[in-house]
Amino acid sequence: YYTQKPGQLLRWHPGAGVVLTGERAAARTGWKHYRTLDDGELASLGLAAGSVAVTFDRGKFLADRQDAVTFAGIILRGTAARPAQFGCFGLHEWAMVYRQDKFDLRHEYLKLRLGSAGTDQVVEKNRIRCSHFDAFRFYTPDAIALNELTPSRENQRHMEQPGCLHANMDLYKWAYKLLPALPSELVMDCFELSWRIRAMDMQASPYDLEEWGYPAIRIETADGKAAYVEHQRAFAAEAAELRGRLAAALAPLTPSERQ
Template identity: 50%
Template sequence: MTTEVLERATWRARAAAHAARVDVFLEPHLARCGASVKHPVHDFLFTYYSHRPAQLRRWHPGYGAVLADAPEYDGLKGYRDGGVTDEFVAAQARFVRGLLNLLRATEARPAHTGCFGLHEWAMVYRQSPDELRHNAWPLRLGATGTDEVVEQHQVKCTHFDAFRFFTPPARGLNVLQPARDDRPAFEQPGCLHAGMDLYKHAFRLSPMIGSDLVADCFELARDIREMDMRAAPYDLVGLGFEPIRIETPEGKATYVREQRRFAERGAPLRRRLIEECERLLEVGCRTSPSS
């Protein structure tokens, strides 16, 4: 593996540019946290996913680059002498191989665009007001109207990490029953949650991949989350989010159009993650063939 040495002035400039890029999103979130204010849309990437704001802000060049004069990185996970080590990459081979399998399987499928975001509706199906996850915000159609939308549509969620939050009476309405261990058999690129999860996959590969790719996936996930919640049953007009009324033909058409657009945006990011996994596994196989 060819090693690129980045002089301190060079990598410091790149790190500062990365911090400035993500601070646009981090600073409002941290301000809300300080004021104990919750945001049902923009907090999601920091509360659902395990990557903390400080971790997102930390810039990594990725495996194959060495930072000259970089005491700030001493002791960080995976690092030695300013770079991510072969040994660390080799130790992650099992995880990387599993992720590669999932990404390839997802990429190989056509995008399905007929779910209409009903996963969010199924998460509140037959719940009382106190049980709603975002109970500070009203349901656009009320509880009865929301339940009727679920009952009048075919629910076909392919994503386990959305399906597992369905209410008990909603789970049996889903035409699929995805499980934790069979994600490669179900995930497909039209799924909004599969698109958001590109961010999860990217930060879990950190620090072995560059932070530019992590930030690209974060920005995609943030945009998807906005659309996801615009199509949800909640009334978020007060936060500036006009609803996508998926209970109407016009709303369904809008949802499908946006779903396809996000699938197109996610495809090159998924491909980059696949290529990074392949590159990292070359190191793992060379260093530890039995891993």
């Protein structure tokens, strides 16, 4: 779902402000966005001249990634400042298969719980108000006009809101894009939340995942909608804490931010 490879996720980084010595330092000499401490820096830390010690290279990182740092900061702060919306009920996944032939489904290897006609009826009987561009861009042509909002890459910084499952999943994206400035423990916390959100996202989708071990959250019913919102609120609370940690980690990298 995201572009970070498993091997990259498994590679540990201590984050900015940490000095590594010994074998961990030797293994990272030459790694991108790390630098080796000079003798003066070694002496200030009480380390012998000629010792191998490495740390995050803030200067080179910002030279390469300033735009990404700035944009991530804008998204994180803007999302946190907006009120959370809990009335979407996961209908973005339904809009992605609206009036589609079964051979054209986004996940063609899965069955629709209600069939094509039943799925279309759910879309037509509910209010659709998706604020997340990376969900909206996969809507079928017939579903686009049914969405009450028109999210785009250009207005993303103004549309993201903290109740959105996909905005909260994307904390993982912003975290790994900012490695090695962030500690891997924070990236992994974001990954684990994203994993759980995605599972719930698909449980509320029109697909039948019973055989995969994921019982449906039947958002076409009142009870299903209530269950969806309960999960959504819990994830939003977890995401708020992680969003704050990400913003705090970004702060030293953005002394003069461009809006």
